[in-house]
Amino acid sequence: MNKPLILITNDDGHDAPGIEVLTNLMTQIGDVVVVAPDGARSAQSNALTVTHPVRFKKVEEKEGLIRYVCTGTPTDCVKLALNEIVDRRPDLIVAGINHGTNSAINVIYSGTMGAVLEGCENGILSIGFSINDHSSNADFSHFEKYVLQIAREALKNGLPHATCLNVNAPVGEIAGIRVARQCDGRWTKEYAKRIDPRGGSYFWLTGNFENHEPDAEDTDEWALDHGYISIVPTKIDLTAYAAMDTVRNWNL
Amino acid sequence: MNKPLILITNDDGHDAPGIEVLTNLMTQIGDVVVVAPDGARSAQSNALTVTHPVRFKKVEEKEGLIRYVCTGTPTDCVKLALNEIVDRRPDLIVAGINHGTNSAINVIYSGTMGAVLEGCENGILSIGFSINDHSSNADFSHFEKYVLQIAREALKNGLPHATCLNVNAPVGEIAGIRVARQCDGRWTKEYAKRIDPRGGSYFWLTGNFENHEPDAEDTDEWALDHGYISIVPTKIDLTAYAAMDTVRNWNL
Numbered sequence: 001m002n003k004p005l006i007l008i009t010n011d012d013g014h015d016a017p018g019i020e021v022l023t024n025l026m027t028q029i030g031d032v033v034v035v036a037p038d039g040a041r042s043a044q045s046n047a048l049t050v051t052h053p054v055r056f057k058k059v060e061e062k063e064g065l066i067r068y069v070c071t072g073t074p075t076d077c078v079k080l081a082l083n084e085i086v087d088r089r090p091d092l093i094v095a096g097i098n099h100g101t102n103s104a105i106n107v108i109y110s111g112t113m114g115a116v117l118e119g120c121e122n123g124i125l126s127i128g129f130s131i132n133d134h135s136s137n138a139d140f141s142h143f144e145k146y147v148l149q150i151a152r153e154a155l156k157n158g159l160p161h162a163t164c165l166n167v168n169a170p171v172g173e174i175a176g177i178r179v180a181r182q183c184d185g186r187w188t189k190e191y192a193k194r195i196d197p198r199g200g201s202y203f204w205l206t207g208n209f210e211n212h213e214p215d216a217e218d219t220d221e222w223a224l225d226h227g228y229i230s231i232v233p234t235k236i237d238l239t240a241y242a243a244m245d246t247v248r249n250w251n252l
Numbered sequence: 253m254n255k256p257l258i259l260i261t262n263d264d265g266h267d268a269p270g271i272e273v274l275t276n277l278m279t280q281i282g283d284v285v286v287v288a289p290d291g292a293r294s295a296q297s298n299a300l301t302v303t304h305p306v307r308f309k310k311v312e313e314k315e316g317l318i319r320y321v322c323t324g325t326p327t328d329c330v331k332l333a334l335n336e337i338v339d340r341r342p343d344l345i346v347a348g349i350n351h352g353t354n355s356a357i358n359v360i361y362s363g364t365m366g367a368v369l370e371g372c373e374n375g376i377l378s379i380g381f382s383i384n385d386h387s388s389n390a391d392f393s394h395f396e397k398y399v400l401q402i403a404r405e406a407l408k409n410g411l412p413h414a415t416c417l418n419v420n421a422p423v424g425e426i427a428g429i430r431v432a433r434q435c436d437g438r439w440t441k442e443y444a445k446r447i448d449p450r451g452g453s454y455f456w457l458t459g460n461f462e463n464h465e466p467d468a469e470d471t472d473e474w475a476l477d478h479g480y481i482s483i484v485p486t487k488i489d490l491t492a493y494a495a496m497d498t499v500r501n502w503n504l
Contacts, residue, residue: 040303042302042303043299043300043301043302044297044299045296045297045298045299045300045327045366046297046298046360046361047295047296047297047299047325047361048295048297048361048457049295049457050294050295050457051292051294053446053454053455053456054454054455054457055452055453055454055455056455073299075297075361076457079439079442079443079457080443080455083441083442083443084443084445084455105373105488107490108298108369108373108488108490109298109299109300109327114297117360121357121360121438122438123438149503149504150504153502153503153504154502157498157502159495159498159499160492160494160495160498162436163492163495165499166490177504179496179499179500181489181491181493181496182489182490182491184414184489186373186374186375187331189335190331190335191331191332191335191336193336194305200307201307202305202306202307203305203306203307203308203332203336204305205300205301205302205306205328205331231499231504232490232491233491233492233493233495233496233498233499234490234491234492235490235491235492235495236357236360236490237433237434237436238359238360238418238434238484238486238487238488238490239433239434239484239485239486239487240412240415240485240486240487241433241485242412243411243412243415243485244431244433244485246409246411246412246485247411247417247431247483247485248431250405250406250409251405252401252402252405252429252483
């Protein structure tokens with residue numbers, strides 16, 4: 001029997017420590033193909049490269065592992081891999097391990113989760129892994145056994161149609177795993193203004209996350225704040241079904 | 253009483269005909285501030301500019317209308333507008349009119365809908381308008397009265413928490429309006445391969461949309477295929493609530 005084929009990408013770029021950890025873990029489970037951006041593509045969401053072409057090249061091939069780098073976004077990486085690179089359908093797509101969490105509303109900005117949504121859209125079991133540490137020397141060791149366990153359980157059980165997983169880990173000791181929902185909240189004070197030597201203003205994205213429901217114990221933010229890994233089952237159908245009748249009652 | 257403040261952006265760029273039409277329409281309803289990208293930003297999803305700063309400048313100011321251009325993505329435009337440009341909270345954010353539909357899964361790639369999701373995330377009534385014609389000389393005239401009607405009804409009635417609207421119009425005669433759900437489907441044959449003069453391969457994004465449920469009459473694709481405007485109430489909470497217990501039953 002073939003080993004499972006596992007496709008890996010990320011948004012921190014092919015040389016980020018997080019994707020190296022994830023690649024090493026996944027080679028314990030299956031045959032691995034990595035198709036990762038050739039540099040940082042953080043906060044690229046589901047962006048696609050349409051105004052210019054994309055390219056990819058093989059950078060490593062050994063028993064059970066082939067690695068490519070790609071000039072595009074994380075979503076481009078998944079599309080290119082499925083259309084032009086892999087010769088059989090992956091059994092699992094994993095993205096990360098992202099340096100920084102993709103909990104709460106960050107799921108819509110995240111390049112990591114963009115890749116995961118793209119895998120899910122193609123009907124492939126897909127999981128994003130992130131850790132609450134943006135630094136390039138983040139420690140992933142406490143998270144490793146959980147990443148393996150979650151990937152193995154996902155392969156064993158599958159997921160419902162059009163559903164993927166958004167997995168986020170705290171730093172430090174892990175209290176356990178909680179299946180959670182996306183926390184309601186938003187970013188505030190989002191820009192740092194600077195003045196260039198010619199007097200022009202420019203703006204760096206920054207900001208503070210404001211949790212709108214800090215006491216709700218079923219959110220991903222609560223789980224992370226209390227030392228748990230959060231797993232949010234995530235959908236690619238954005239329809240607000242409950243609001244359909246509301247709008248039908250408008251005078252249209 | 254103040255007129256409603258309406259913030260407008262798009263992903264085709266500040267000089268696209270679609271945003272000019274939308275701007276002219278919205279000045280009939282309220283005071284308008286346009287903050288649009290300085291060029292095309294199609295398929296930018298909710299991408300954010302994080303590796304370099306963004307800038308904006310005022311390009312027009314007259315009674316009831318101020319226009320800015322911005323170096324960033326559509327989502328950057330909304331964030332900049334709310335944080336740094338407008339001096340009161342917009343009553344409505346509209347994006348478009350996009351040259352090309354954002355129905356079905358395209359909602360996750362669309363820069364237009366990225367801006368709308370961003371507005372929604374900030375608790376502001378937000379609507380994306382798109383038309384099924386990619387050409388720069390698309391005819392919007394048959395859609396105009398509906399855009400006004402939908403915007404006015406939205407202002408009158410509001411929308412439930414964390415819900416926005418994805419409105420798509422067909423070309424030609426309009427049969428009416430249908431409140432619809434996001435159609436299930438995916439893109440196939442996504443790349444056109446080319447060879448450069450030095451023998452290297454490069455790949456242009458293209459593809460065919462494959463509708464997985466062509467007979468379902470409640471989808472946005474069905475509405476558009478049958479001459480209707482589709483309105484999909486759209487959520488920023490991507491949690492797959494129905495799958496939470498499924499994952500809780502895994503051996504984790």
